């Protein structure tokens with residue numbers, strides 16, 4: 001099965017082949033490297049930019065201003081911060097122009113911890129991102145969703161921030177991407193660039209891919225349950241899956257949010273009203289975390305349904321994620337933290 | 351004043367007429383502000399001699415094969431030259447629902463006009479230099495296109511990183527962009543003087559470092575401006591390479607209403623100067639010039655009265671146009 005990064009790459013290929021996607025660009029996005037995580041390897045329209053994040057975002061806005069579709073990449077979410085006023089502008093362009101200038105652009109960036117990336121390769125951006133009105137924000141947790149969300153993002157007439165959970169980029173999918181060859185070795189041979197001098201004349205041999213969309217704004221119940229709703233996305237979702245695997249005596253309903261904004265409130269609400277307990281997990285720092293908004297809304301709209309206060313597990317409010325594994329695991333939620341919090345919520349119920 | 355009158359009498363009078371129209375429109379905007387009817391004023395009086403010729407040289411229209419404009423908040427004279435009505439200007443200062451550019455959301459002179467490829471003007475200093483490169487890039491890979499992108503800004507704005515971004519991205523080897531980059535140097539950024547902040551002799555020198563053809567011109571001279579802009583624009587249309595122009599201009603009413611919006615008599619007035627020149631050269635009579643001023647002033651008064659009767663935007667419209675095609679962006683309705 002394809003890895004997540006292969007899924008993203010295939011979606012981008014589908015985009016340039018069928019969806020009039022004209023430009024994919026970023027630092028080292030074009031040949032020979034095709035992206036530091038290889039997400040843009042072998043793509044016809046991928047090109048290298050100067051090492052200038054503001055230029056990348058500005059260029060994406062300028063291309064989209066003409067109505068043409070593009071995908072820009074910021075090499076790591078940690079380096080997106082110096083573009084924040086341009087992100088604000090991209091989000092308000094349609095609103096400020098009273099509906100006259102939509103910006104059909106996608107900005108993708110690897111986000112989050114889990115690869116021992118130290119202070120500047122571990123940061124999350126999701127809670128910052130959802131405050132940028134006018135943007136849509138998505139984050140997949142598996143290769144098939146990564147494929148389907150990218151196709152939806154390319155087709156969306158609004159700016160879409162596509163967060164790639166960097167720790168999951170090499171994780172293999174459980175589900176087949178439509179059109180992907182049966183044998184994963186064959187897929188690798190066809191679309192992964194060889195190392196060394198063989199790369200110079202290499203061209204990918206793309207499989208015949210099909211359109212598959214994961215609608216933006218729609219989450220998914222991945223496992224049904226009765227006692228508690230566990231909500232997450234991206235890498236934290238993956239950890240949630242591990243956390244509940246061997247959990248005895250508690251029946252957990254697991255939701256993969258997939259879209260952070262717009263978010264699937266109907267799904268969340270119907271689930272926590274049934275289970276009457278909720279835990280939301282992500283990696284961004286905890287103060288003014290996006291999950292607090294969801295928890296607040298649960299209290300506002302579901303107070304009398306709840307058996308325990310809705311809980312949020314997120315990154316500690318510290319300036320960075322330290323390199324030593326002891327530091328990293330003390331900073332962003334781990335499998336054992338999720339398990340403990342679930343037990344606590346069950347125990348604390350009235 | 352440049353003597354080489356390769357412009358016809360009609361062209362010279364047309365430029366003068368539009369300069370007066372732009373000036374009268376700006377002065378009426380200031381008046382509206384001072385009447386307490388608008389919340390803020392900022393605009394382009396003092397830049398007409400440069401900005402009107404620029405507007406006249408634009409191949410205006412919609413789409414990639416027409417010119418694109420990334421203007422800053424002093425761009426009104428350019429748009430007047432392109433045909434913008436006084437009405438549209440007054441709608442911005444009075445923040446009316448009828449304001450095409452933003453429906454009363456944005457500041458005065460912050461235009462957004464897709465019919466002429468005028469990208470939304472933003473208050474954020476410098477950012478237009480980063481965005482313009484994307485549009486010029488899209489034009490550069492459009493086969494047989496002669497269209498270009500124009501980006502304008504102020505001298506203090508050239509301190510922002512976006513200005514450097516623009517020089518770097520527009521001059522990449524074999525990927526040069528059809529971009530006209532201008533800086534209207536009025537020697538000020540609010541209260542901070544140009545002289546105190548620039549180690550370089552001119553801003554144009556910075557563009558030269560990237561092999562970008564660069565000029566410093568007298569932006570108070572409409573004839574020189576017309577010629578230089580015309581040459582630059584022809585050059586870009588043909589060679590698909592950037593050109594940089596630094597135009598020395600005046601800031602006739604100070605920075606904005608925040609600094610009083612009062613006439614600064616020490617600054618050179620390009621409209622009066624051009625008018626004296628035309629009268630001296632017998633291309634215009636005193637009486638004709640008085641008539642032009644009078645007619646535009648009357649038009650301005652009448653237009654203000656009309657626009658004041660137009661509707662204000664209502665509070666329940668704030669959720670409109672966050673997402674395209676009417677899609678809801680209010681989380682309460684998710």
Ligand SMILES: Cc1ncc(C[n+]2csc(CCOP(=O)(O)OP(=O)(O)O)c2C)c(N)n1
Nearest residue numbers: 473474475503504505506507536538539540
């Ligand atoms: C990024 C940013 N910083 C500060 C301001 C406040 N501000 C508005 S205009 C201005 C001065 C701009 O000077 P210059 O670029 O020379 O243009 P001028 O107004 O003189 O035409 C400043 C600092 C702003 N709008 N945007």
